[in-house]
Amino acid sequence: MIGAQRYLDESTYAQTRLPVSLASTLIPEAYYSEDFHAIERDRVWNRSWICVGYAHQLAQVGDTIVVRVDERSIIVTRAPDGIRAFHNVCRHRGAEILSAPGCFKYFRCPYHAWGYALDGTLKGVPYFEDNETTPELLSIYDASRAKEFDKAEYGLLPVKVGVWACFVFINLDPASAPLSDQLGDLAERLTNYPLEELQLVKSVFYEIDANWKLVAENYMEYYHLPTVHPSLNLVSHLRNHYPFQGPGMYYGMTTRPLDKDPNVPIDRELRHMPRLDEEENQSARWVWLFPNVSISLLPDYMIIMALNPAGPRRTIERYDYFCHPDTIGMPNFAELIEPVYRFWDEVNIEDIRIVESVQRGLANRAYQGGRMCFRFEDTIHQFQNHVIDKMVGKC
Numbered sequence: 001m002i003g004a005q006r007y008l009d010e011s012t013y014a015q016t017r018l019p020v021s022l023a024s025t026l027i028p029e030a031y032y033s034e035d036f037h038a039i040e041r042d043r044v045w046n047r048s049w050i051c052v053g054y055a056h057q058l059a060q061v062g063d064t065i066v067v068r069v070d071e072r073s074i075i076v077t078r079a080p081d082g083i084r085a086f087h088n089v090c091r092h093r094g095a096e097i098l099s100a101p102g103c104f105k106y107f108r109c110p111y112h113a114w115g116y117a118l119d120g121t122l123k124g125v126p127y128f129e130d131n132e133t134t135p136e137l138l139s140i141y142d143a144s145r146a147k148e149f150d151k152a153e154y155g156l157l158p159v160k161v162g163v164w165a166c167f168v169f170i171n172l173d174p175a176s177a178p179l180s181d182q183l184g185d186l187a188e189r190l191t192n193y194p195l196e197e198l199q200l201v202k203s204v205f206y207e208i209d210a211n212w213k214l215v216a217e218n219y220m221e222y223y224h225l226p227t228v229h230p231s232l233n234l235v236s237h238l239r240n241h242y243p244f245q246g247p248g249m250y251y252g253m254t255t256r257p258l259d260k261d262p263n264v265p266i267d268r269e270l271r272h273m274p275r276l277d278e279e280e281n282q283s284a285r286w287v288w289l290f291p292n293v294s295i296s297l298l299p300d301y302m303i304i305m306a307l308n309p310a311g312p313r314r315t316i317e318r319y320d321y322f323c324h325p326d327t328i329g330m331p332n333f334a335e336l337i338e339p340v341y342r343f344w345d346e347v348n349i350e351d352i353r354i355v356e357s358v359q360r361g362l363a364n365r366a367y368q369g370g371r372m373c374f375r376f377e378d379t380i381h382q383f384q385n386h387v388i389d390k391m392v393g394k395c
């Protein structure tokens with residue numbers, strides 16, 4: 001089989017389909033081929049629930065964000081009847097309607113001023129129908145009704161939207177399974193964490209010269225902790241990690257107990273989130289939710305990392321820190337959180353350096369894939385098999 005067609009075929013992935021104790025990693029081309037990337041855009045990014053933002057960004061009616069998924073611009077807004085999402089494209093001649101977030105009463109296209117309600121219905125088509133036209137203009141051009149034109153048929157094109165806890169997701173596939181299928185039992189596992197109450201305290205963007213899957217895979221294994229992250233390994237030690245997995249397209253790990261180290265700002269002086277049980281007060285939870293987002297839950301803060309591919313060899317990563325209002329209310333919060341930002345920036349740069357190294361290594365055609373370490377890389381095995389399922393059309 002030649003060309004891109006082979007990326008749709010199950011036999012291409014035979015070595016990764018084996019049980020993890022025998023499996024080899026996903027074919028190297030999956031991380032640099034333009035053809036693979038084009039199919040992946042359609043089959044993974046256009047057919048999965050993608051985390052695009054947070055409920056707090058859409059707190060009031062009219063609050064709106066503009067997001068990009070697979071290079072398509074999408075409007076996500078709070079309409080009077082709940083959160084809705086639409087393709088950011090005018091039903092007249094296709095202009096992008098919004099270029100920035102904001103709080104809107106309605107959406108007005110910047111080209112010829114067609115107007116849409118927050119629920120997407122087309123309300124105004126200036127000069128298009130006689131009832132849209134002033135008496136003066138009626139005398140200078142033909143304003144008879146546009147033929148067979150019904151505004152009801154030209155509302156904004158809807159996109160499926162789903163909300164879990166503080167997270168807002170969209171799915172570009174109208175026929176997709178519900179968000180709950182992708183989440184599986186994750187909500188129950190994290191039920192004690194007050195996710196809806198947490199507040200965003202800082203966002204950082206990183207640009208990475210590596211395929212998005214390498215960034216994801218790196219997050220979901222702790223095999224590299226002692227070598228790549230000697231500081232993090234002091235408190236989140238390799239030996240204290242336990243994978244957790246239920247139904248759903250996620251890959252979870254727990255560190256228990258978290259050790260203390262005077263130089264590592266994890267579980268030091270920041271107030272813990274309320275209502276955590278004894279075990280959660282001594283643990284960290286690390287979850288990768290397919291395809292593009294990680295949820296890192298420490299007892300005292302949460303970090304969300306969300307990926308957006310910018311081509312097969314480049315990824316834009318957003319790194320968001322959240323704390324509970326009780327923690328933010330501590331008198332010395334600003335002083336205590338600063339080392340947290342510095343620490344995770346260092347850890348993240350350690351990760352970025354190593355995934356960029358892997359990206360360069362994979363481009364060497366002498367390498368055809370390697371064996372997975374069954375002890376640590378079951379999560380990666382599952383993730384890669386989910387990617388394969390998408391590529392061959394199994395889910």
Ligand code: FES
Pocket residue numbers: 090091092093094095109110111112113114
């Ligand atoms: S393209 Fe939007 S009003 Fe013409």
Ligand SMILES: [Fe+2]
Pocket residue numbers: 218219224228229351
């Ligand atoms: Fe890492």
